[in-house]
Amino acid sequence: MALRTLSGGPIQGRMMTFAPTALWLDPHVGDLVIGDGLGNYSVAECADLDAPIGIVRSVSPDSRTIGIEILGDDCIVRVPYDGVVGLGNHVRADHTAGAGYVEAGGAVGLIVGIDLVPGFVDVYCA
DSSP: OOOOOOSSSOBOOOEEEEEEOTTOOOOOTTOEEEEOSSSTTEEEEOOTTOOOSEEEEEEOTTSSOEEEEESOSSEEEEEEBOSOOOTTOOEEEOTTTOTTOEEESSSBOEEEEESSSTTEEEEEEO
């Protein structure tokens, strides 16, 4: 069972183990991911404007296995943002600012907190 923080902080979602796609050689904690569809339990790093399915929370020493927090299942994930965001906005990947950044205007989650930690938004995913 995932650790739950109920005092205004993030609520962690379900963690699953995946493999990065063969072309993704440098996964890092905090990168946003999409389903790859080319391999079993394989994910790819989000490109600009993608709707992420998860965020990397751990990487094995050989970078062949990554732990992904799935954006769903009533979790609240804290991610850095770029540009102008507002409470109630949905988010999408903003690869121009960095692999782990989000911006307003997507179809994932709902922003419920801005700058509780400076430079980060809290996104509720159902």
